[in-house]
Structures are given as structure tokens and as C-alpha cells.
Amino acid sequence: MMWNETMEALSADEMHKLQSIRLKRVVEHVYANTPFYRKKMMEMGITPDDINDIEDIVKLPFTTKDDLRNNYPFGLMAVPMSEIVRIHASSGTTGRPTVVGYTRRDITAWSECLARCFTAYGATKHDLFQVSYGYGLFTGGLGAHYGAEHIGASVIPMSSGNTQKQVQIMHDFGSTALCCTPSYALFIADFIKDSGVPREEFKLKYGIFGAEPWTENMRRELEQKLEIKAYDIYGLSEIAGPGVGFECQCQNGTHLNEDHFYPETIDPVTFEPVKDKEGELVFTHLTKEGMPLLRYRTKDLTRLHYGTCECGRTLVKMDRILGRSDDMLIIRGVNVFPSQIESVILEMPEFEPHYEIYVDRINNLDIMELKVEARPDAYSDNMNDIFALNKKLSSRLNSVLGIAVKVKIVEPRSLERSTGKAKRVFDNRKLK
Amino acid sequence: MIAQQISVFLENKSGRLTEVTSLLGEAGINLTAFSIAENSEFGILRMIVSDPEKAYKILKDAHFAAKLTDVLCLSCPNTPGALAKALKLLSDEGVFFEYMYAFANGETANVIIRPDNIERCITILQEAKLQLLAASDLYRL
Numbered sequence: 104m105m106w107n108e109t110m111e112a113l114s115a116d117e118m119h120k121l122q123s124i125r126l127k128r129v130v131e132h133v134y135a136n137t138p139f140y141r142k143k144m145m146e147m148g149i150t151p152d153d154i155n156d157i158e159d160i161v162k163l164p165f166t167t168k169d170d171l172r173n174n175y176p177f178g179l180m181a182v183p184m185s186e187i188v189r190i191h192a193s194s195g196t197t198g199r200p201t202v203v204g205y206t207r208r209d210i211t212a213w214s215e216c217l218a219r220c221f222t223a224y225g226a227t228k229h230d231l232f233q234v235s236y237g238y239g240l241f242t243g244g245l246g247a248h249y250g251a252e253h254i255g256a257s258v259i260p261m262s263s264g265n266t267q268k269q270v271q272i273m274h275d276f277g278s279t280a281l282c283c284t285p286s287y288a289l290f291i292a293d294f295i296k297d298s299g300v301p302r303e304e305f306k307l308k309y310g311i312f313g314a315e316p317w318t319e320n321m322r323r324e325l326e327q328k329l330e331i332k333a334y335d336i337y338g339l340s341e342i343a344g345p346g347v348g349f350e351c352q353c354q355n356g357t358h359l360n361e362d363h364f365y366p367e368t369i370d371p372v373t374f375e376p377v378k379d380k381e382g383e384l385v386f387t388h389l390t391k392e393g394m395p396l397l398r399y400r401t402k403d404l405t406r407l408h409y410g411t412c413e414c415g416r417t418l419v420k421m422d423r424i425l426g427r428s429d430d431m432l433i434i435r436g437v438n439v440f441p442s443q444i445e446s447v448i449l450e451m452p453e454f455e456p457h458y459e460i461y462v463d464r465i466n467n468l469d470i471m472e473l474k475v476e477a478r479p480d481a482y483s484d485n486m487n488d489i490f491a492l493n494k495k496l497s498s499r500l501n502s503v504l505g506i507a508v509k510v511k512i513v514e515p516r517s518l519e520r521s522t523g524k525a526k527r528v529f530d531n532r533k534l535k
Numbered sequence: 536m537i538a539q540q541i542s543v544f545l546e547n548k549s550g551r552l553t554e555v556t557s558l559l560g561e562a563g564i565n566l567t568a569f570s571i572a573e574n575s576e577f578g579i580l581r582m583i584v585s586d587p588e589k590a591y592k593i594l595k596d597a598h599f600a601a602k603l604t605d606v607l608c609l610s611c612p613n614t615p616g617a618l619a620k621a622l623k624l625l626s627d628e629g630v631f632f633e634y635m636y637a638f639a640n641g642e643t644a645n646v647i648i649r650p651d652n653i654e655r656c657i658t659i660l661q662e663a664k665l666q667l668l669a670a671s672d673l674y675r676l
């Protein structure tokens with residue numbers, strides 16, 4: 104099912120034309136209204152007259168997260184604040200938060216993108232959406248909320264936290280769709296199990312999970328534990344929030360709403376466009392009024408696939424992003440993504456998907472320690488069994504990652520459960 | 536003959552042991568014997584209690600890594616050499632122990648043993664006329 108078949112299955116030619124017209128319009132808009140871009144373009148000796156085709160995008164300047172921070176809070180707004188109806192901001196683990204503003208039309212466009220996502224998952228106006236993303240500055244809660252309303256579904260604006268109540272409402276109201284982070288979904292799954300209420304009494308059909316990277320193994324885990332179909336929703340607040348991209352029923356890549364956000368992949372060193380191989384994902388707003396960004400560098404690595412998907416959509420597809428470059432750890436010169444560790448843990452039936460990664464530097468050597476919970480029945484009365492279990496995991500990690508990881512098995516339910524984006528990596532090297 | 540031991544995997548964090556014992560205490564469950572095997576990272580608490588099934592349920596509900604395991608309780612006179620003789624007999628017969636722990640009860644010394652082959656262990660001890668405590672008696676000690 105498609106929400107907007109015209110756009111989602113537009114021919115390559117038509118899409119090219121549409122994107123070209125929209126790009127020219129957005130460049131004219133920022134040149135006139137965003138001093139930051141006017142200055143950059145003048146320095147580069149270009150004007151909107153140089154932009155007549157989507158291919159001309161390569162002439163335009165890049166934008167980075169630092170540019171957003173340097174123009175904190177409203178420096179990149181392209182309309183008077185009286186036209187801005189919504190402001191969101193990223194939590195920003197380091198430095199200032201990044202702020203984004205939306206006009207009324209931006210909110211509608213964003214809701215349309217989310218409507219496409221939800222429809223692709225099979226949701227309709229007959230569904231009951233439990234939105235358990237945090238409501239607030241974070242784009243997750245309100246984003247999913249508006250999107251679900253847009254398709255006419257009934258929305259339960261739970262926000263995150265108060266898990267007991269989440270489960271009660273899910274049961275009593277008969278929620279059919281759950282929107283939250285995959286880590287919170289795990290937490291909720293455990294709660295449902297503990298509640299002792301039989302699964303048949305819940306009506307949950309699909310999980311719409313995003314806002315943090317999660318692996319295919321985690322998908323299987325969640326689908327099994329919750330007895331649902333679990334879909335990935337892609338987004339980043341600088342571009343819109345959730346709904347920049349979405350999976351279709353094929354579950355083998357992320358369709359991007361390219362009529363609103365034009366994606367490119369570039370070589371992160373030379374900045375040259377790359378085709379048919381992995382590169383850094385870059386987005387340009389084609390329709391945004393409030394705070395349009397040109398060639399925003401996401402730092403995420405992926406590959407774009409053009410053509411018609413089995414689902415019928417022609418919207419460009421990207422390989423699912425399993426690890427954001429911001430999350431990558433460099434341990435003794437080796438690149439390690441937390442998602443690789445998660446994948447290994449979930450391959451082993453003896454372990455729970457609850458883990459924390461600690462990195463430290465001792466005597467100039469990077470040390471990685473993994474705390475992980477075992478399944479309740481995997482704990483033994485015999486020391487040797489625990490040693491063997493530990494060894495099994497550490498050997499597997501060593502062979503997958505190419506570095507030694509010190510494994511520490513911890514007690515059940517001893518690691519902190521997250522109701523939002525899970526904090527699983529503690530890199531203490533930065534403190535030194 | 537076969538008794539149930541309850542074991543709990545514990546990280547070496549202060550207060551966890553007390554939490555286990557007070558949970559059981561509040562439920563009126565008595566501890567007959569216990570031992571702790573530990574290294575620098577974790578410990579395994581093994582206990583003989585008055586009501587293993589109930590203790591297991593209580594600990595599980597509190598999300599402790601609890602487990603029930605079949606063990607034997609060998610009872611011999613609390614005199615030097617009595618225990619050593621019994622253990623030698625078993626090891627001569629090729630029965631190995633994953634672990635064992637002893638506790639004295641007046642005139643008798645009791646040893647909880649976790650043999651690799653529990654049925655064979657029982658046969659050997661019975662043939663040697665050594666006393667194995669019935670589970671129901673053990674829980675009541």
C-alpha cells in the first residue's frame with residue numbers, strides 16, 4: 104500500500120524534473136533569506152542563476168552540524184520567526200543543541216512523509232497508534248503523532264516512561280501500533296512478560312522503531328518477543344525528524360522521500376560525489392521553508408540504489424544504516440560499531456540484548472569491556488559453566504571485531520533500561 | 536535422597552547477599568547450609584533451605600539469577616577421618632564432584648555434594664552403608 108502513489112512511484116524522469124524545479128526554488132529562497140548561505144554562495148561566486156537542474160547541486164556549498172551550532176539558535180531560519188510554528192532541538196551529547204524550525208507547511212510536508220511510512224508498514228486509519236517516543240524538543244514524539252493523525256489513525260500520546268501504564272493502556276485500549284526506540288520496545292516487552300497477561304489479550308501488530316541504530320538480530324528479537332512485525336523508520340532532526348526514510352514490506356533497505364529531501368553520497372575526504380558504492384550521505388531540503396539546508400553532511404555512510412523496488416516504489420533506496428559514524432569507536436586503531444557487538448550478542452541464545460560497552464585507556468592501551476546479561480536459564484550453579492559462557496562470547500567478539508573484549512556477565516535486570524535512546528557506550532577515554 | 540539446592544549468581548556488589556537472605560527470611564524460609572564460590576568478578580551462592588521451591592519462586596520474582604540443582608547430603612560421624620574415607624571411596628569408584636561444602640550439626644558432619652553422576656553416587660554410598668540424609672530431613676535441620 105502507498106499513501107501517495109503519484110510521488111512514491113514517480114518515473115525517474117518526472118522525479119528529476121520535479122527535483123530540479125524544487126532545488127532552484129529552495130536556492131532562491133535561501134539566497135534571499137539566509138545570510139549564511141548568501142555569504143557562502145557569494146564567496147563561491149555562484150548565484151541562483153547557476154542552479155537550473157538537480158545535477159547542478161554539486162556547485163552548492165555543504166552544511167555541517169558545526170554550522171548549525173555556530174548559528175545557534177535561530178541563525179539559519181529563512182523566514183521571520185512569526186512564520187515558524189514549531190521548534191525542535193537535538194539533545195546534543197556534546198556542545199550546544201542543534202535547533203530546527205518548521206513553518207506550518209513544513210509540518211504538513213513532514214506529516215505527509217510519515218504517512219507514507221506508516222502506510223508502507225500496513226497501517227491505516229483503523230489503527231490505534233501508541234506513540235511512546237518522548238514528546239518534547241526531540242522530534243520523535245510529535246513527529247510520529249502528527250504522522251499518525253495524518254493517516255487518520257487514533258493516536259495515544261503516551262510519550263516515554265511509566266512503563267507499567269504503557270502496558271496497561273496498550274492492553275486496555277488495544278493499541279495496534281507501537282512507536283518508540285528499539286531499546287524501549289525491549290523494556291516494554293519484558294514488562295508485558297512480567298505482567299503475566301496472555302499475549303492474546305493484546306492487539307499489537309506492528310512496531311515502528313527508530314531514533315537509534317538497531318541490527319537485524321535485534322529486529323528478530325523484538326519480533327519474537329512482542330510477536331509483531333518490526334519496521335525501521337529513519338530520520339534525523341536536522342532534516343525533519345523521523346520519516347526522512349522508511350522500510351517497505353521488503354524490509355531490505357530504506358526508501359527516502361526524495362521529493363522532499365534530495366540525497367547524495369559523497370567521498371568524505373574529497374567531497375566528490377560517489378555512485379554505486381558507499382559514501383557519506385548528504386541531504387538537501389527541496390521543500391522546506393523554515394530552515395532549509397543545502398547539502399547537509401549526515402556523517403552516515405550508506406549506498407544509494409536507484410530503480411523500481413519490488414514494492415512498486417521508485418523512491419531511491421539506501422542500505423539500512425546500522426552504525427552512525429558518530430557512534431563509531433576506534434579501539435587500538437580498529438573501527439568498532441556498537442551494532443557489531445549487538446549482533447554477536449544476539450546470535451547467542453544464552454544472552455539477553457541488554458549490554459553496556461565501556462572503553463578506557465590504561466597505560467596507553469585502549470581497553471574495551473562489555474557488560475552483558477545472560478538469559479535467566481543460562482546462569483549456572485557451577486563456576487566453570489560461567490567461565491565457559493564468558494569465553495564463548497569473548498572468543499566470538501574477538502574473531503568478529505579483531506580486538507580483545509573483556510566480557511563481564513552481570514545479573515539479570517541489572518543494567519539500566521532505557522525509555523528513549525539507550526546509552527550503551529561509555530567511552531571514558533574522552534574524560535582524560 | 537536427592538535434595539534440591541538453590542543457587543544464585545551474584546555480582547560482587549555490596550549488599551546483594553544480604554538482599555537474598557532477607558528476602559528469604561521475610562518469607563519464613565530457613566537456611567540450613569550455604570557456601571559461596573567466588574572470584575574477583577562474581578560469586579555463586581549455594582544454599583540448602585527449608586523450602587527450595589518457594590525460595591526459588593521468590594528469588595525469580597525478584598529477578599535474581601536463581602537455579603535449582605539436585606544434590607546429595609552425606610551424613611557421617613563428626614570424627615576425624617570419617618568424611619575423608621567416604622570421599623576416597625567415591626573418587627576410587629570414579630565419581631567426580633563439581634563442588635561440595637560441609638556443615639557440622641552436633642554429632643554429625645554433613646556434606647552437600649554435587650556429583651557428576653548422582654544415581655551412581657547414591658548406589659556406591661548405599662552399598663558402603665554410608666548415610667545419605669533424606670531431603671525432607673535435610674530441609675528441617
Ligand SMILES: [Zn+2]
Pocket residue numbers: 351352353358412413414415416
Ligand atoms: Zn520497496
